[in-house]
Amino acid sequence: MADNDNVSGVEIQLDHVTKRYSGSREPAVKDVTMTIPAGKIVILVGPSGCGKTTTMRMINRLIEPTSGTITIGGEDALRLNADELRRKIGYAIQQAGLFPHFTVAQNIAVVPGLLGWDRKRIEQRVDEMMDLVGLDPAQFRTRYPRQLSGGQQQRVGVARALAADPPVLLMDEPFGAVDPITRGNLQDELLRLQTDLRKTIVFVTHDFDEAVKLGDKIAVLGEASTIMQYDTPEAILANPANDTVAGFVGAGASLKQLTLLRVRDVNYNDDALTAVSEDTSPAQLRSRMTEAGKTYALVLDGRRRPQRWVHVRDLSTAASLAAVGRPVGDLVSTQSTLQDALEAILAEGGNAVVTGTRGEYVGTIDIRTVTDTIQQIREEHETGSAAS
């Protein structure tokens, strides 16, 4: 990314980190080395019991590594006082882990309180955090966690984790216990927060779709936390490192790939024949169409917004362009994902119209564009992995 100066997160480095519990021969986490870049969301994903949570909990030393080093922002985490270290690392867990006998405000205020902030600053910060996660302070400040819905509790959990403005945030399946719709909203909101906050977030989940949606990078972990693949979601979807990763990615990798791409990133067509209804007569358009050898043209309104598709046959009888042809149905914007575009293409029967930010016509997209893009990404990642 170009705007690296806004990043408030710091880099985390795990170097040959191993955790061995006494009494078990196999280590729970075996020799993990990875770099978590500053200001990125890195997802640790893997089957239950693979040691992904253990790996994460070693970063804030809720679990002490048996060997290896962990540095956070250049500092050796193992040399710091563990309690003080944790106050500088946000921590959000499944079902929020809110203290039931504390009000929402008291829950959010815990870490600032531990850091010795004065009361006024804490109060301000609590309100600010509640605004940030979309809870009205006046309404929710004095409520107890049991009086909130699961999604609201989770928001308070995130607010509590962020209250002392830590550079690093650890999230252990934070959205695992809420319904799918709320989960989707919370995920969107985390992404929205992250565009402003730019923390370093380590996020543990077993849901690969969640990983694809949230992750800047995904580490797919196998037994004892062995890293099977550590790459961008696009790269993992396009070219899984091995069969296990492929199995974990699951069916429909190409469809998931489509959710990661935006229409603006692909080469859509912009050669459709267009005409503005007000200043073109049917006869004029008809002659332009025969000249260009096209059977269809797109009629736009005065502000160049797409209105209707017309067939050359329709024009011989029409008096004006205002009412001929078939109205344009689903539109896609340049911001839409390719998945949305594909949906529109299928609904429209071959071609979907692409509009710009003000709804003006910028081009069309068809199934060929989509398949070509997927093909191209696959080839890129294949040659990329062959080269490395």
Added chain:
Amino acid sequence: MTTTTDVTGFSTESGSRRADRMRLFAQPAAVVVIVGLVLAWAFSRDNDEIEAQSIQAGVLLTKTWEHLVITAVVAAMVVGIAVPLGMLLTRTWARPAAPAFIGIANIGQAAPVLGVLVLFFLWTEWEGLWAAALPIAFYSLLPVLRNTITGIESVDPALVDAGRGIGMSSSGVLLRIELPLAIPLILAGLRTSLVLAVGTATLAFFVNGGGLGELIDTGYKLNRVPVLVVGAVLAVGLALLVDWIGAVLEEYLGPKGLS
């Protein structure tokens, strides 16, 4: 609006809450009425000389006061010993010792309190308040100790994890999370302990500890039924009042936000 409130009013939870509140008022009222009636009867009847020696305001007040002091000392000792001990025994490093302490407290409760009282007297040759209070405290320690341990252990481990994970020290988690959440159980244990203590404090007169037991003893030995009845009714009334105080404490001292 009225219909909805009525519907919630029928749910079992608020129903039992309503019953609790009723008891909160009814219990002390009943105690006052019964004790008042018995005292009125005892004072108004034709008492002989021996009876009159016991049934007089000064004596009854002293004995009741002695009884209350024994109970209060026992309560203080039980809270002062059992709660910290219970907290200690839930720490990871001390957990293996918990069964031993529970075992000792079990012996204290299982042994007949009169036996413990007399043995303690024979061993120390003490008399008076402390000779009574110490064995009675030992006898009524178990409910609080066991409930403190159970209460702390039943706190959701995810909350302890969350507390540690956001940077609370282990003693911070104990004092701000685990102990407050264990308070309802600890208070329930204390209520049981106190009722036991009030009951067993009637035996304090064996070691010259005073209390309402003396009236019962006098009435029994000298065959004066009114004295015996007054002593017994006062002891029962006191036990019910202490139980009521326990209920009030449970109602108002427990952590908020749990219901």
